[in-house]
Amino acid sequence: MKDIDYAAPKTIAEACAILNEKGDKARCLAGGTDIIVQVREHRRDIDVLVDIKHIPQVNALNYDPSKGLTIGAAVPCYRIYEHKEIARAYPGLIDAAALIGGIQIQSRASLGGNLCNASPAGDTIPPLIALEATCVIVGAGAMREVPVEKFCTAPGKTMLGRGEMLVQLKLPPPKPRSGAAYLRFIPRNEMDIAVVGAGVAVLLDDSKQRCSAARIALAAVAPTPLLVLEAGAALVDGALGDALIDKAASLAQAAAKPISDMRGTAEYRKHLVGVLVKRTLNIAIQRARTG
Amino acid sequence: MKKIHVTTTINGKETEFLCELRQSLLEVLRDVLMLTGAKEGCNNGNCGACNVLLDGRLVNSCLVMGAEVQACNVQTIEGIATPQGLHPLQQAFLEGAALQCGICTPGFIVAAKALLDQNPKPTEHQVRHFLAGNLCRCTGYDKIVRAVLQAATS
Numbered sequence: 001m002k003d004i005d006y007a008a009p010k011t012i013a014e015a016c017a018i019l020n021e022k023g024d025k026a027r028c029l030a031g032g033t034d035i036i037v038q039v040r041e042h043r044r045d046i047d048v049l050v051d052i053k054h055i056p057q058v059n060a061l062n063y064d065p066s067k068g069l070t071i072g073a074a075v076p077c078y079r080i081y082e083h084k085e086i087a088r089a090y091p092g093l094i095d096a097a098a099l100i101g102g103i104q105i106q107s108r109a110s111l112g113g114n115l116c117n118a119s120p121a122g123d124t125i126p127p128l129i130a131l132e133a134t135c136v137i138v139g140a141g142a143m144r145e146v147p148v149e150k151f152c153t154a155p156g157k158t159m160l161g162r163g164e165m166l167v168q169l170k171l172p173p174p175k176p177r178s179g180a181a182y183l184r185f186i187p188r189n190e191m192d193i194a195v196v197g198a199g200v201a202v203l204l205d206d207s208k209q210r211c212s213a214a215r216i217a218l219a220a221v222a223p224t225p226l227l228v229l230e231a232g233a234a235l236v237d238g239a240l241g242d243a244l245i246d247k248a249a250s251l252a253q254a255a256a257k258p259i260s261d262m263r264g265t266a267e268y269r270k271h272l273v274g275v276l277v278k279r280t281l282n283i284a285i286q287r288a289r290t291g
Numbered sequence: 292m293k294k295i296h297v298t299t300t301i302n303g304k305e306t307e308f309l310c311e312l313r314q315s316l317l318e319v320l321r322d323v324l325m326l327t328g329a330k331e332g333c334n335n336g337n338c339g340a341c342n343v344l345l346d347g348r349l350v351n352s353c354l355v356m357g358a359e360v361q362a363c364n365v366q367t368i369e370g371i372a373t374p375q376g377l378h379p380l381q382q383a384f385l386e387g388a389a390l391q392c393g394i395c396t397p398g399f400i401v402a403a404k405a406l407l408d409q410n411p412k413p414t415e416h417q418v419r420h421f422l423a424g425n426l427c428r429c430t431g432y433d434k435i436v437r438a439v440l441q442a443a444t445s
Contacts, residue, residue, distance in 0.1 A: 001313040001315070003292055003311070003312070003313050004312055004313050006312040006358045008358070008361075029356070029359075031354075032354050032355065032359075033336055033354050036315070036354050036355075037335045037354070040335070041335070049356065051358075051359060053359075078348065101336070102423045102425070103402070103405070103421055103424055104336070104342060104349050104350055104351045104354075104402070104424045105336060105351070105354075105424065107345070107348040107349055108348075108350055108354060108355070191337070191423050
């Protein structure tokens with residue numbers, strides 16, 4: 001790796017000051033599973049890695065059934081899926097956190113890092129979008145909160161401005177009769193990048209036969225992870241069944257704008273969107289009915 | 292080259308080293324501390340040959356910066372055997388010929404130790420799932436999985 005600096009600030013203000021001074025030449029280091037490789041392979045040209053793991057807020061992991069879930073930007077995946085209450089409350093998020101890379105990657109990789117890496121195929125991003133997560137961003141003394149679906153702006157690019165950092169992710173508490181799920185397609189059993197990923201969340205009414213709200217998000221079918229509002233809205237239109245689920249899946253397929261690459265053709269990805277949306281919806285509905 | 296002084300615990304011994312800020316933990320172990328058990332396979336987090344335990348968690352040392360391990364606890368393959376003898380995993384790998392070229396072996400043994408520490412009696416499926424982040428291009432994995440299961444019985 002080229003000669004770089006390493007800083008380990010203890011406060012958000014110190015971290016933001018370095019990020020502000022260095023601009024694009026500074027990058028936050030959480031688990032390092034993407035950024036270290038990118039710097040080593042000359043895919044990102046930076047001068048300083050800002051290790052944010054000494055900042056208490058970015059290591060926080062708090063769940064309160066009435067207030068929801070706060071995930072510090074550097075909290076590694078294993079802390080989330082090994083937390084029994086969180087795993088029970090947010091199975092759709094766990095689907096993704098427990099399948100990124102192998103055990104070694106899950107020891108270090110964070111959801112905040114997955115977001116800041118801004119890969120169109122990031123596994124944890126669709127379930128975060130489906131679950132209405134928001135990003136807490138701090139910079140130059142100001143804080144703002146934006147929905148996850150607005151955070152990535154292009155492959156590898158985010159809405160973070162100079163001197164800003166992602167501090168935490170916030171998820172609302174799970175409502176009664178709600179369920180979520182994430183599935184991805186890869187050509188082998190483990191350790192691969194999604195050809196397509198689908199994350200969905202549903203809220204059922206008292207009868208559990210109708211949907212009162214739904215969100216459907218996709219990965220690897222557009223320059224950024226995609227929230228398909230119209231596909232979720234279609235589920236609110238009648239009795240839950242194959243016909244309604246097929247309709248939501250078709251709308252998701254219509255919204256997907258995939259490219260062809262080494263992982264799959266655009267046509268294949270469109271097909272997968274349909275399959276995965278149907279499967280994830282059936283899992284999420286099942287979870288909402290039994291959870 | 293900018294350097295940093297790091298104090299850490301490696302295989303139970305307090306250790307100080309001076310590392311370049313650009314060096315990974317793997318580079319520090321191999322090039323600074325001469326602990327060459329951890330291997331560089333892919334150097335990008337895919338193969339597991341560089342596996343170590345960092346504060347008890349299995350990590351790829353190629354994806355950890357040397358400067359990050361200040362005040363941490365690092366366990367490497369060199370710390371697995373005791374003066375009394377090999378670890379049951381090492382014995383099982385030897386007896387079961389669970390290796391050919393041997394490059395992946397330290398990573399597999401460290402990873403398998405992490406598994407047995409948290410799940411002393413894993414099923415074959417659990418072993419295969421846990422070791423998905425370790426690649427072997429010689430054995431076809433079967434002997435490795437059997438060696439881990441064998442070690443779990445001893």
